[in-house]
Each structure stands twice: as structure tokens, then as C-alpha cells.
Amino acid sequence: MSRSPEEPTEGDRLHRRALIELPELALDSPVDPIIAAHVAGCADCQVELQSLRAVRDLARFGSVGGTARAGAAEPEALRPGPLVWDRISAELAAGPPVEPGRVEPDAGRRWSRRLPRRGLLAGLAAAAIVVAGVAGWTLGSRQGDSARARGQAVLAAQPGTVASAQGHAVMRPSHDGYQMTVTTTGLPAPTGYYEVWLYDPSAAKMVAIGTLGSDAQGSFTMPAGIDTQAYYVVDVSNQLYNGDPRHQTSVLRGTIRTG
């Protein structure tokens, strides 16, 4: 045990050796007792060791959770769908959000200081028109609405339908309230029809806002005065033609996020 003060050069040498051995220690492999003793008394080594143990723990946690070794899936399945780029272009072309995103510091607020050059703006606008056509938007009406929240929801497949079904809802202010546009893909032909609802989870209340067209999408005027803070879930249900107007089987659902 050489715990007595050593020559600086000797201490440095030991420290360098310890740094090399730290991954072994992090994996609980036996190491030279001299190294172990140094690490035990060295604050720098302890910090380093702790971070390596965190990496080890996260790797093991991921493996238990079934997410690790994920490389086995189809490469195509591990890429976003082709429409995502269009959505990004459209969102950027539509301008900054009402409130700066709360995720990254200052995003959005800085937008005005660095407008993209003309070419990009034109390109993005063109892409926006394509997407707007798909989604049934009318971009023209958004001027002057900037004081009110807009939002969107990703709609995930529910147990009542096929797992590959999905959708997207966009809520935006219109001249007389809010407009909601819902687009879906992958839903099978309904046994009956598909209805779109706003759902208030805390009060367990639902309001039907319309039915999806045969093109699996629709644009709806939201009820005037509805509290969008409370009704923050969008639900699509399969309704049978049985005369019962109540909500039947959920097929898609998602939470509206604003900003």
C-alpha cells in the first residue's frame, strides 16, 4: 500500500494508469490493488468512474427494457416517413410559433433576426402549399390570429384498430373560433363510419365535431367557446349505424400540444 505522498511524477504515472483501468473498474473487473487504492482516494478518478458506471447502467437498463440491440429491424422502418420533411418545411414556412418553443433556449424569438434567404423561403412556401393541399389547410386565414394558440396532435392507433393506423390533427384559429384538420393513414374501411371527437379527460366528457370523409380526412369547425385547455385530447372512433350517437370504439387518439 503506497498511500504515503509520492513523487509528483509517480503520482501522475499512477493516475494515468488508473484512467486506463477505470472502464474495468466500472465493469467490476478486478484491477491491480495499487490502482484501486489510487482511485478510492482520487476525486477526479471518482467522477470519471461514476460517469462510466452510468453508461454501463444505461446500457443494461436499455437491454432489459427491450430497446437495445435494436439494429435488427428493417432499415426502412427506422427512418421517418416521407411526409415528415414536408411537414417540417410547411411548419417553417408558416412562420414562428406563437410562443417560443420551451425546449431550446430562445428558439423562435430569434427567428426574426435571421430570416432565411429568399430561395429557401420560396422553396419552403412551395412545400407548404403541397402539404396544405394534403391537409386541407387554408394558410391565408392565419394572419391576425397570432394572439391565439394553435396546436397539433399525433394520433396513435388504439386497440380498436390495426396497429399501423395513425393520424395527425392540427388546430388553428379561424375567423370565428378554431378549425381542426384531421388526416389519417392506415385506417381500414370502417364498419359504419369514423367520427372525430374532442375529449376532456378530467371531466370524462366528449364532443363530436364531425365525420371523416372517404379520403380518411376532414376539416372541422370546433364548437364556439369550447375550452381547448380542458378538451385537449383528439379521438377518432368507429361508429356503427345503429342509431346510438354515443362514442363507440376508439381507433385513434392523441393529445393536442400547443405552441
Added chain:
Amino acid sequence: MTGTPIQAAGDEESEASRRRLAAAFAAGQESALRAAYDQYSGLVFRIALHSLGNRGDAEDVTQATFVSAWRGRDTYDPIRGSLAGWLVGIARRRTVDLLRAQARTQRELDAAGLEAGSVELADPAEHAVDAVVVADGLAELPPVQRRVLELAFFDDLSHPQIAAATGMPLGTVKSHVRRGMIRLRDRLEAAGVTLT
């Protein structure tokens, strides 16, 4: 160690092109957003997908990540870190936010006695997402390095046991473990994960 010079040259070249892309992105060059999307949308998407278990949500996170990144590019400093790491950091926070929102919705659905969504909840959302960042980093390591780390992490083999199992010299095993773990740690730190 044969073939190292070629490998190193390739790395340098791609490192240089990564740096050019990062600088162009930070400078707001119009082509850089698309180039960054082409290069890194898969990475962002995988991390979101494996955390959220749902393509729709993962695409939403991917969209939000690139929109946020482009709008916030003034806050990205290429000197301080890679563009990939910065994007993963944004994606990670977006994913954690979404997991938390889903947990909240789920609780409220349960409380209302309605059918629950199909979302598998990750309890400590951050931990789950960070584990995916590690898993993805592991999958991208050179195959030999990855194999060595998998044996160490998941099969709990000691380094001499790994050497015996793979036929590699013990010193080589150790250096793979060391370099692999440090690469994974760098990746986490680039994404803004605090490891202590």
C-alpha cells in the same frame, strides 16, 4: 491494427464534412437544413421510436426537433459540440416531454374509467430515453467494439473471459472496452445528459 491508416483517412474526411455541415447549419445556409435532415433524421427518429414505441409519435418528435433546431440555430455553437449530439439533445428533451404528457393523459384516462391508450409507459422517462441513446450509440459502434461491449454489459463476462471467447488478446479487449465506453459517454454528454 492493420488497415488503421485507411480507416483514419476515412474518418478524417467524414469528420471534415460533418464539420462543414455543422458550420453551414449554424450559419443558416439554406441547403444545410435539408442536408442535416438527410444525415441525422434517422438517428433522431430511432431514438424517439425506441423510446415511444410508436411511429406517429416518433415522426412528430422528428418534425419538432428539426423545426426547433432550425429556429434555434443561433444557439448552436459548432465549436462546442457535434451537430448530431445537439440534435439528439433536442430530440431527447422532446421525447421526454411527450412521454410525460402521455403518462399524464394515461393517468387521467384511467381515472375517468375509460379505455387506456396503447402506450407503454416508461416510468422514469428521462432514464428510458437516455438508455435508448446508449443503445443506439452501441449499435453504431464498429462491430468488434460493439461485440466486446455487449459481452461485457449483457453477458457479464470479465475481460479475460471476453478474450477467451473472442480469441482476441487481452490488451485488445481492454482497449475496445475503454474506447467503446468513452464513445458512448461522449454521445450522452453531447446530448446534454448529466452522468453524475
